[in-house]
Amino acid sequence: MPSSLSSRRSKKIHHTFTHHIHPQACRTLEQHPKNMAESPITARTKDFAAWYQDVVLSGDMAEPAEIVKGCMVIRPNGYAVWEVLQRELDTRFKETGHQNVYFPLLIPQSFLQKEAEHVEGFAPELAVVTIAGGKKLEEPYVIRPTSETIIGHFFAKWIQSYRDLPLLYNQWANVIRWELRTRMFLRTTEFLWQEGHTAHSSHEEAKEEVLRMLDVYADVAENVMAMPVIKGVKTNNEKFAGALRSFCIESMMQNGLALQAGTSHDLGQNFGKAFDVKFQSKEGQLDYVWQTSWGVSTRLIGGLIMSHSDDKGLVLPPKLAPNKSVLVPIYRKDEERASVLETASKIAKEIGAKLDDREGQNPGAKFYHWERRGVPVVLELGPRDVASGNIVMKRRDTGAKEILPQADVAAKLPVLLDQMQKDLFASAQKRLKDNTVLANSIGEVEEILKTVTAEKGGGKFVMAHIKDDAVCDARVKEFKATIRCIPLQDEYDGPGNCIVTGEPVSHRVVVAKAY
RNA sequence: CGGGCUGUGGCGCAGCCUGGUAGCGCGCUUGCUUGGGGUGCAAGAGGUCCCGGGUUCGAAUCCCGGCAGCCCGACCA
Known part of the structure; x- marks a missing residue:
């Protein structure tokens, strides 16, 4: 092909x-x-977009499906990373009281139309099944772009009393959105995600849920993916179709572009009303439920790649690496081979490293192989080490090599992995800080952002006082940037006047170019 | 969906302008060799030249249509 x-x-x-x-x-x-x-691999400075493609391909993460427009094949290393992410997220979902469920992939077309904003938002990107079993369907099915509607239908069936609430569900699934422009992991026609859907008896409780899950996302992003994020609220203009409010975590890629890494929506009673999801309160009153939905997708993997990887290929933070360490044995003659392999397999087993004992591959070839797949630590063991009782340990991010006694490796490896995890987060955080700037006029914001592209980089997070108003969103859009979010926490100078409308606002918002 | 570029063994490419039976490097297989960052030698296998149509005695090459990828734009979680 x-x-x-x-x-x-x-x-x-x-x-x-x-x-x-x-x-x-x-x-x-x-x-x-x-x-x-x-x-x-194309250097980042040469062409960031090409670099990203190269890292995805050479890291055995994914490749374009080609035979299906806009779709990708997730390859073994990519899927293994997704599985680790799933596990980290799923554990936290369970810890916060959620249960996993599964709803149909196909949704009756009429369902989408029950919530006005929702259908308007999603209609252009729907894939629709009109023929099944050789016959034209009476009512077409849409392939889910998200499941609020079909879940709303079942919530109505399952909820009668406040005693049925809260309903705390999560679904691991695939969705399809017919996007016009796709990039592997970042925006594909079909993607894998989880979507949480909950129903509550009060708006207060629903809002708590929205923020709780936003915190879970931020926790996983920062403490597992080593990817610092800014928690915030979307402008009304940018919110999810059908939501009252959308919260998000925004992160900065190495080219300074923003990536929305996760969202959590306060749906209010919009879907409750659309699907007639009513409950009787303790006081006997009938009311619509308050719902939330929240999701992260395989897009996180794109963010992970663009946060840490370098010109040699993929760099995985230890907590997400399917193989945290690989041991490459080195030998010349048969008698060396036997003793090296014996020691190597013993050590590998002891420390949980993968032993790369493939024949017919030079150690050098093996080093390159694991390097571009992002393995955090590669250990080298040759005849010299067997003789001296040492082993060589090399970390992927800095390239630093350390020679240490074999007896110490079991204790040192976890320390090194932990250090690498911290260092990756620290350098990503430094980058975020270094590339965040303040601006006090819209002209200044425009000047900073107008020449930024995904290929050339140079992106910044520009902190400015801007009102949550369609006029302001439109003004920012003139230079192809967006208000990424209104941060939940103000880390700057508090109130000021909107640089577009002049009206007072509580604090600065994040303006950036984004994926 | 508009604009630009591209599509030739597994990968990277040449050939296309000026039509004449498809080539190179790497990888792959086998054997020997080598092994602390892509070892070397030898022999071999592997191709509907993206798809469809047209022009022609003859199309990878020229023309038309389509599909897919990348970038830009518009759209968009």
Whole structure:
């Protein structure tokens, strides 16, 4: 099968070498003069978007499906990361009292139309099934873009009394949204996600739930993915179709672009009314339920990649790495092979490392192999180490090598992994801080953001006083930026006057270009 | 959905302008060799040149249509 994708990238590299011929490029070539078993990775500074593609492909994370527009195949390393993420999230969902459920993939078309804003928001991106079993369906089904409607239908069936509340459900599922422009993990036609759906007897309780789950997302993003986030509220203009309020976590990628990493919606009684989900209160009053929904998707993996990876390929934070460490044995002769492998397998077993005992591959080839797949720590064990009782330990992010006694590795490895996790978070946090700037006029904001692109980078989070008003959203959109969120916590200078309308606002908002 | 670029063994590419039976590097297989960052040698396998139509004695090459990918824009969780 042709890979037009790679060919395009490669062509770019070719152009760069022939036309510009900067010394750096030549040096890069000299470093890899021999067999390039796998494709080179475009440098971030050269073309961030191409770099991202290269990392996804060479990291064995995913590839474009090609035969299905806008869809991707999630490859073993990518899916393994997703499984770790799922586990981390799911554990927290359970801890906060939620149960997993599963609803149909197909939703009667009329359901979408019951909530006016919802249908308006999703209609353009629906895929619809009109024929099934060889016959035209009386009523078409839409393939779910999200499940508020079908779940609303069942909530109405299951809820009668305040005693049935709260209903705290979560669904792991795939959804389809017919997006016009797709990028692997960041926006694909079909994607995997979880969607939480809850129903409550009071707005207060629902709002608590919304913030609780936002906190769960922030916790996973920062403490598992090592990806710092800003918790905030979307402007009315940017909120979820059908919600009262949408909360989000926003993170900054290495090119300074924003990525919405998760959302939690206060649906109010909108879907309760649309699907007639009523309950009788303790006082005997009939009222509509207050609902929430919240979700994160495989997009998180895109964020993970663009947060930590480098020009050598994928970098995975230890807590998300399917293989935290890999041990590469090195040997020359058969008698060396036997003793090295014996020690290596003993150590690997002891510390839970994957032993790369593949034959016919040089150690060097193995190092490259694991490097571009983001394995946090690679251990090297050769005849010299067997003799001396040492082992070599190398971390992926800094490239630092350490020689230590084999007896110490079981104790040192977890410490190193922990340190790497912390360092990755710290450097991502530093980047966020370094690239966050204040602006006090809309012209200034525009000046900072107007030339920013996904390829060239240079993106910033611009903190400015801007009112939550459609006029302001439109003004910011003129230079292709958006108000990412109104932070829940003001870390700056408090109230000020809106730089578009002049009206007073409580604090600065985040303006940025985004994926 | 509009604009630009692209699609040739598994991967990266050349060939296309100026039509004449498809080539290179890497990978792959086998054997030997080598092994602390992509080891070397030898022999071999592998291709509907994205799909469909047209022009032509003859199409990877020219023309038309479609599909897919990447970037920009519009759209969008």
